[in-house]
Amino acid sequence: MKHNGRRYYPFSQFLRERFGCKVYKLPVDAGFTCPNRDGKIGYGGCTYCYNPSFSPPILLQKSSIPLQVKYRKALLKRKGKVNKFLVYFQSYTNTYARVKILKRLYDEAIQDKDVIGFCIGTRPDCVPDEVLDLIESYAKDYHIWLEYGLQSMHDETLLRIRRGHNFAQFGDAVKRTQGRNIFICVHIILGLPGEAKEDILKTTRALVRMGIDGIKLHHLQVIKNTRIAREFSKGEFKVLSLEDYIKLVCDVLELLPARIAIQRLVGEVLQDKMLVAPRWNLNKHKVLSAIDQEFVDRGSFQGSKFDSKKS
Template sequence: MSSTSAPIKPRYVSYATHLRQTFGCRVHKVSIDAGFTCPNRDGSVTTGGCIYCNNTSFSPGNRRLSITEQIETGKAFLQRRYGAKKFIAYFQAYTNTYADIAHLQDLYDEALACDDIVGLSVGTRPDCVPDAVLDLLASYASHTYLWLELGLESGHDQTLALINRGHNVAAFDDAVSRARLRNLNLCTHVILGLPGETPDDMRATIRHIANLCLDAIKLHHLHIVRQTVLEKMYRKGSVSLLSLDAYAALVADCLELLPPDTIIMRLMGDAPRDMLVAPMWSQDKRAALNRIEQELERRDIHQGSAYTGTLRPNQIP
């Protein structure tokens, strides 16, 4: 007699699984640098940018190439390396809604016209999504797969001021509620380990996000990259970083607090080896992700097991 064992329930909702279920094949994001700048750098909001920001550390796109050229180059790499079949054009570098509507439309249209592009992901700041931009994104969302990625980083105004974000939590909440009115898929970014924050502060940020019921989240550890204000602070000894064990424990806390269906787009940050100053544990990404999995297993917890908010109809088992 053969015995069948119950399938193992994943401990969190991974983006890769979501994409496979949505498209039925392997889908990857292609990063694009569309030549934007950022109001937090050009003086419209502040100058200097966020203290951890060096865009060359997270934007593999090459702004000297057209969007089509960047997409074709990225696709060829992802096809070779991962066997990807379809792609999402990821407007990643700087602030990807910081231009007039006609220009934004040209850029997004060019990306969508490329073969095998099945959607758009647009990364931006909460103070750079006026209603006209949200209306434009909603018009794309009506006929393509679209994500709006709004960086929050911390749910504490004191921390946002310290890291020179140039916006507060209320600006984020306002952007979320206006995007919600248009039914946009919403992802946010959070950094764990920002200067001055305790684990309780970080968990409070996650509770804030959990209450907003966003569709997805990216969790990053604080890392130091070259040529940033944060690098200077770190070299002076005024910034301490999380160990891998401490980070894994915090990620497990966050996953427990989030709604059970929030898509987890990232569990840690990435930086090119030649740009990374610290922590060095992040260079072995596989080992770091395994450590997080081990922590979830050791505690025998799943995403949402400590979520105390109201479940949406599709979350009720």
């Protein structure tokens, strides 16, 4: 299986097949917070969380959503032919507000005529039925993704990284989301403290069984001033080498059926001065090329080990 020379199914390809043109995600900051930070579930957040590394530039954060969309769109249009856009509610927990407020924010996202839908990053414990009902109401006319941060299926790991939810809550959220014409993307982190390769593959198999539509793979990054940075400085765990990460990514992709869209293959950090370890992801192109090469060397591809009977 090859998609534009790649041995996995990139999200860009998924969107092109569906909409017949190039579609870009436009990240916005809608001013949400997170229940794992504001005290509802916990204080201090997940041990690795450094939100500015996945937030838009400060200048944009206080702007309205339509203004953020306009700015992002102009930047992309300057770079080439871009036809359609998905607004990406990225920062913090983008379903963590009253339905009335969510409706106003989501309505703002679709004001632009070139916006064909939106993606909402959230936690599995923040999607009550009334919020899912609201999101479903957009899915009739727009292309909608819910992106669930899971990171691992192992409750021991989730406790260790202080996620504030367990795997059962994720399973419940997925079940209640399915059947609503909402696509489900799941974020997982490879290289979490205490996890070995088999733990990561177990998480992958569980996600396949649940019938998710897309996945984002991140490597564990240690960012300054986080709790995990303190654990790292005490030698409580090691980060993955580039070589080990590449192998793990291919191991994971081999288990995924070919229909699952790959939305991300490596974590990104916007402020490299904040990055403690590892440093190899600063050259993203090198990482992606190494993944392609590993597949070629193995003679394998996404789904080559997918077994529909076992999954």
